Amino acid sequence: MIGKEQFEKELEIIISNAIREDVGDGDYSSLACIPTSARGKAKLLVKEDGIIAGVEMAKRIFSYVDINLRVETFINDGAHVKYGDVVFYVSGSSQSILKAERLVLNVMQRMSAIATKTKAFAKLLEGTKTKVLDTRKTTPGIRAIEKWAVVIGGGENHRFALYDMIMLKDNHIDFCGGVTKAIAKTKQYLKDHQLDLKIIVEARSLDEIKEILKVGGIHRILIDNFDYESTREAVKLIGNQCQTESSGGINLETARKYAECGVDYISSGALTHSVYNMDLSLKAVE
Numbered sequence: 001m002i003g004k005e006q007f008e009k010e011l012e013i014i015i016s017n018a019i020r021e022d023v024g025d026g027d028y029s030s031l032a033c034i035p036t037s038a039r040g041k042a043k044l045l046v047k048e049d050g051i052i053a054g055v056e057m058a059k060r061i062f063s064y065v066d067i068n069l070r071v072e073t074f075i076n077d078g079a080h081v082k083y084g085d086v087v088f089y090v091s092g093s094s095q096s097i098l099k100a101e102r103l104v105l106n107v108m109q110r111m112s113a114i115a116t117k118t119k120a121f122a123k124l125l126e127g128t129k130t131k132v133l134d135t136r137k138t139t140p141g142i143r144a145i146e147k148w149a150v151v152i153g154g155g156e157n158h159r160f161a162l163y164d165m166i167m168l169k170d171n172h173i174d175f176c177g178g179v180t181k182a183i184a185k186t187k188q189y190l191k192d193h194q195l196d197l198k199i200i201v202e203a204r205s206l207d208e209i210k211e212i213l214k215v216g217g218i219h220r221i222l223i224d225n226f227d228y229e230s231t232r233e234a235v236k237l238i239g240n241q242c243q244t245e246s247s248g249g250i251n252l253e254t255a256r257k258y259a260e261c262g263v264d265y266i267s268s269g270a271l272t273h274s275v276y277n278m279d280l281s282l283k284a285v286e
Contacts, residue, residue: 001147001157002164010144011057015064017141018103030098040094040284042101044087044108047279052081053115053152054108055088057145061104066096078115078152089285101282109277110142111149117275118153121255121268130259130266133158133245137269146272158267166190166199167222173201179208183215200245209234213241223263224248231261 002010046052055077062069069092075081090097121132134150135158136143147157159165168182176182183201190197198219203209212221223234225248238244245265246258258266 002160007144007148011060014142014144015061015103018106019064019099022103023099027095027099030095034094034098036093036095038094039092040097041089041091042097042282042284043089044104045281045283046081046085046087047083047281049082050080050112050116050278051119051153052079052087052108052112053077053149054104054111054145057107057111057148058088058104061107062090062096062100065100066093068092069096069100078154087280090282097282105280105282107142107145109280110139110275111145111152112278112280113275114146114149114272115153116278118150118155118271120252121266121271122154124252124256125259125266128256128259130263131156132255132271133265133267134271135247135267135269136161137273139272150271153271155271156265164197166197167202168199169202169222170204170224179203179211180215183212183218187217203234206230206233206237209237213238216241218242220245220264222247222267228257228261231258231263235262 052075055073059071062071069090072089075085075087081087118132125132132155134147134155138146143160147160150157159167166186168186173179173182176185179201183199186199199217200220200222201212201218202222202224203212204224209221212218220243221238223231223244223246226234226246231246235244243265244263245267246261246263247267250258250266250268251270255266
């Protein structure tokens with residue numbers, strides 16, 4: 001995962017681009033009928049049970065739109081919420097609140113949905129050593145907030161992008177001419193370019209796992225699309241030589257069974273690509 005400085009930069013890019021996209025030359029609906037001097041207050045209202053996420057991101061958005069907006073927070077990121085809960089009040093320029101409204105809701109609805117789903121996975125894995133990871137199967141342009149939501153929900157982040165970790169998957173291995181050759185060339189490349197990156201290698205069979213272990217120097221083996229019995233065999237074969245991760249169509253129905261096979265991690269694209277936005281609204285108050 002990327003460092004804090006890069007993560008903060010990603011958030012800034014998301015906010016500035018989203019405001020550019022949504023506001024453009026101006027929020028003419030508000031400019032047309034709301035006086036510049038008008039002051040207002042609104043509440044973030046929960047309309048569906050789940051895990052709230054995006055509160056801190058909402059504060060960043062409000063501040064970006066208008067540094068004078070004030071947010072009074074009652075419920076923090078990661079808390080379980082129910083229908084009717086009020087997460088925060090925002091007060092200040094009515095025009096500014098209206099300008100930020102849709103972006104705040106889009107972000108919080110998406111992040112809360114991801115956090116809620118991640119929490120469901122995390123609860124299933126309680127009592128095992130296995131942690132749930134996200135993937136790069138994220139919405140283009142907003143990966144940082146989706147991965148942030150996974151952490152809020154109790155999961156962990158996999159690599160952020162193609163540049164912060166090596167992952168040799170099936171196509172890399174096939175294009176290169178085999179797993180041994182792919183690993184050897186990768187190690188040499190990292191050495192030649194003085195790059196300190198961890199290496200994960202995908203295995204499609206127990207024989208490939210044996211080959212990977214023979215080469216050595218791997219951070220984690222990705223046990224991809226194995227059944228439960230084969231996964232248990234793989235974990236036993238790998239032992240403490242490197243980390244283990246199960247992947248490939250893992251969902252809420254199968255996650256616990258894979259965890260009980262003894263893997264260190266399971267990764268699921270469903271955390272970010274198969275969620276329905278949580279129902280939230282921003283309502284003006286007297």
